[in-house]
Each structure stands twice: as structure tokens, then as C-alpha cells.
Amino acid sequence: MIRINENYGKLASSYLFSTIAKKVREFTEKNPGSDIIRLGIGDVTLPLSPSCIRAFHGAVDEMAEEKSFRGYGPEQGYDFLREAAAEHDFRSRGAAVEGDEIFISDGSKCDTGNFQELFAPDIRIAVPDPVYPVYVDSNVMAGRTGAFREGRYEGLVYLDSTRENGFVPAPPKEKVDLVYLCFPNNPTGAVARREQLAEWVAYARENRALILFDAAYEAYIRDPEIPHSIYEIPGAREVAVEFRSFSKTAGFTGTRCAYTVVPKCCHVYDASGKAVPLHDLWNRRHTTKFNGVSYPVQRAAAAVYTPEGRKEIRGLVDYYLENARIIRERLAAAGYTCTGGDNSPYIWVRTGTDSWKFFDRLLTEARVVTTPGSGFGRCGEGYIRISAFNDRSRVSQAMDRIAALS
Numbered sequence: 001m002i003r004i005n006e007n008y009g010k011l012a013s014s015y016l017f018s019t020i021a022k023k024v025r026e027f028t029e030k031n032p033g034s035d036i037i038r039l040g041i042g043d044v045t046l047p048l049s050p051s052c053i054r055a056f057h058g059a060v061d062e063m064a065e066e067k068s069f070r071g072y073g074p075e076q077g078y079d080f081l082r083e084a085a086a087e088h089d090f091r092s093r094g095a096a097v098e099g100d101e102i103f104i105s106d107g108s109k110c111d112t113g114n115f116q117e118l119f120a121p122d123i124r125i126a127v128p129d130p131v132y133p134v135y136v137d138s139n140v141m142a143g144r145t146g147a148f149r150e151g152r153y154e155g156l157v158y159l160d161s162t163r164e165n166g167f168v169p170a171p172p173k174e175k176v177d178l179v180y181l182c183f184p185n186n187p188t189g190a191v192a193r194r195e196q197l198a199e200w201v202a203y204a205r206e207n208r209a210l211i212l213f214d215a216a217y218e219a220y221i222r223d224p225e226i227p228h229s230i231y232e233i234p235g236a237r238e239v240a241v242e243f244r245s246f247s248k249t250a251g252f253t254g255t256r257c258a259y260t261v262v263p264k265c266c267h268v269y270d271a272s273g274k275a276v277p278l279h280d281l282w283n284r285r286h287t288t289k290f291n292g293v294s295y296p297v298q299r300a301a302a303a304v305y306t307p308e309g310r311k312e313i314r315g316l317v318d319y320y321l322e323n324a325r326i327i328r329e330r331l332a333a334a335g336y337t338c339t340g341g342d343n344s345p346y347i348w349v350r351t352g353t354d355s356w357k358f359f360d361r362l363l364t365e366a367r368v369v370t371t372p373g374s375g376f377g378r379c380g381e382g383y384i385r386i387s388a389f390n391d392r393s394r395v396s397q398a399m400d401r402i403a404a405l406s
């Protein structure tokens with residue numbers, strides 16, 4: 001008899017963004033012709049930049065010729081992209097990362113979801129609350145939690161991210177083995193200052209713990225004091241893995257390209273306490289289960305690092321940041337308390353009422369899709385997340401509609 005992984009029974013029946021998509025679908029079926037504005041899932045709307053498109057086309061043409069055709073590429077990614085990322089995203093900021101410490105992949109959602117499989121089933125895990133659901137759900141699937149009760153899984157250590165701590169939790173008093181951090185934060189839009197990240201690095205070093213640092217939104221940081229990478233913190237290379245994505249930086253949500261940095265000096269431990277290089281483990285996993293991102297996509301991603309590409313990408317991010325500014329200002333003027341949106345594409349809005357009820361009200365009365373804060377965890381109750389990824393005129397229209405409600 002083929003039996004199921006019972007851990008799936010502990011999960012909510014559908015993934016947060018699938019639940020929202022279903023609600024929106026049902027609403028539009030009942031209200032055909034409704035003009036819905038989508039500020040829910042963080043999906044970009046602007047096209048790929050001209051440099052990326054040129055490189056993409058060029059690489060497709062290479063695939064059309066026998067002389068330049070390519071079959072399987074290296075599973076870890078082509079050196080041209082790994083080297084460019086190491087140089088421009090890290091070394092230019094004084095963070096020592098080598099090209100061969102970078103693993104190119106088809107998305108940070110997959111990498112942050114898959115990384116946990118390198119670790120023992122009984123490790124202690126800390127996650128912020130609210131949190132990007134993938135970190136939690138992937139550990140539930142792997143059997144590292146108990147049941148879901150009162151909005152939380154038994155066995156996880158939740159780090160409350162609240163107004164009181166500026167949505168940046170400090171390390172816990174207790175000892176954990178694995179910590180997920182995401183800055184700029186999804187969903188709150190909060191950023192972590194250097195000394196806050198330094199506390200986390202010190203905690204990880206002291207406890208022989210590992211930090212999984214999701215920096216998918218780093219391109220949105222405009223405050224020069226805020227670190228873009230955890231490797232800007234001395235000592236982080238030994239205790240942290242970093243996830244980067246071209247999705248929100250360069251419009252690759254549909255094209256798919258991301259990468260994960262696993263420094264060669266980062267170690268984890270076997271049952272006897274012997275240190276094992278994490279790079280070797282991830283390399284083993286990656287080469288076994290992944291066959292590389294397509295050559296044209298990697299060429300398109302590498303174009304992000306050319307002088308023209310960098311300018312164009314900056315323009316894309318600036319566009320969404322201006323949307324975020326408009327959302328923040330308009331909501332503040334309408335009497336809402338908001339955070340995020342200055343170094344991040346997400347605005348975290350206090351609703352003063354149940355998150356899902358507020359979500360429903362915005363959907364049915366304003367025809368605006370958002371994301372209910374409670375979908376990200378118990379501490380998200382009473383908030384919604386608004387994404388700045390949409391066309392400027394649609395963002396303004398959405399703000400008009402929300403202001404008219406209040």
C-alpha cells in the first residue's frame with residue numbers, strides 16, 4: 001500500500017498565495033468584469049530590461065547553431081554568471097565571496113525550501129513571525145514540527161517581529177541550531193542594521209548554529225547604512241548561507257534565475273560533533289537533484305552586471321520604490337499606520353481589524369488584492385501586506401479606491 005507523508009496533514013490545505021488566488025478567482029467568477037487591481041503576491045509587471053533581452057536573444061541564437069549549441073551546463077551555473085555575481089554583489093561591497101561559492105538556481109523559493117534537507121530531523125529551528133511561509137512549510141513537510149495549534153507549529157521557536165522591536169527580532173535566549181532571517185523583510189518591509197545582524201552572527205558562532213539569510217530584496221535598499229549582504233558582517237562567512245534572486249531585482253519572476261552562496265569555510269556538524277563543509281553537502285544535493293538553469297537565462301541574468309544593465313535595473317527598482325512611496329504616503333494620509341516601503345517593495349499596514357476580514361473588504365469593496373498579514377504568522381494578525389509591484393497608474397487608482405473606503 002502506497003502511504004502518504006503524514007506531515008503533509010499538518011499543513012494548511014493550500015499555500016498562502018494559492019488560497020488568495022482562489023479567493024480572487026471565485027470573486028471574479030461571481031462578479032464578472034470586475035476591475036481587480038493586484039497588489040498581493042510580489043510579482044513584477046515591468047518587462048525585462050533591454051540589456052537582458054539582447055543577451056537572451058543572443059544566447060538563443062547561439063543555441064540555433066551547431067558550433068555554439070550547448071547541452072547540459074554545469075549544475076552549479078556557468079562561471080561567467082557566478083564570477084560576475086561574486087564580483088558585483090559582494091566583493092564590490094567588501095564582502096569576500098568567490099564565484100565557486102555560488103550555486104545558480106531557478107529560484108530562491110526552491111532554494112530556501114530545499115536547503116533544510118541537509119540537516120538532521122531533530123534540530124531546533126527559529127523562524128521570525130511573521131515569516132515567508134516557505135521556510136516553515138518546508139520544515140513541516142520534512143517532519144521537523146508537531147501539530148499546528150493556535151497559529152503556530154509545535155517544536156519551532158518563533159521570534160516575534162512586532163512594532164515594539166521594529167520588526168527585527170533579536171536572537172533568542174535559548175539555543176537553536178538553524179535560523180531563517182530575511183532582510184529587507186518579506187512581509188514587513190523592515191531592514192536590519194549592521195549591529196543587529198552582527199548580534200545574529202555572534203549568536204550563530206557561539207551556538208554553532210547556521211543562519212539562512214534571504215536577501216532576495218536587497219536591491220531595494222537605498223539607505224547607505226544598511227548592509228545588503230550578511231557577509232558584510234565580519235565572521236558571517238563561517239555561519240551563514242545567503243539567498244539572492246534576480247526576480248525582484250531584474251524582473252525574472254517568470255524567467256527564473258537566482259543563486260545561493262555557500263562559503264567554503266562554513267561548517268556544520270555530524271552526530272559525533274565533527275565539522276563537515278556545508279559547501280560539499282549542498283554541492284552533492286544540487287548536482288543530484290538539479291540540472292542547471294538554461295544557458296540563455298543565465299546569459300540574460302549576467303547582463304544585469306554590465307554597466308548598461310546595472311543602470312537599467314536600477315531604473316526598474318526605482319520605479320517600484322516610487323510606487324511604494326506613493327502607497328505609504330496615500331495610506332498614511334488616509335489614517336493608516338504603515339511601515340516598510342522605503343528600502344523594500346512591501347508596505348506593512350495596520351488594519352485595526354482581523355487581517356482576512358480586511359483583505360475581504362478591500363477585495364469586495366475596493367477590488368484591490370492584498371495579502372492578509374495573518375497568512376504570514378500569528379504576529380501578522382491585524383496587518384495586511386501591500387506590494388508595490390504594479391503599474392504606476394494602477395497603484396494610484398488602488399490608493400484612490402482604498403482612500404474612498406476609509
Ligand code: MLT
Pocket residue numbers: 040041042043109186
Ligand atoms: C511574495 O509575494 O511573498 C513573493 O512573491 C513570493 C515569492 O517570491 O515566492
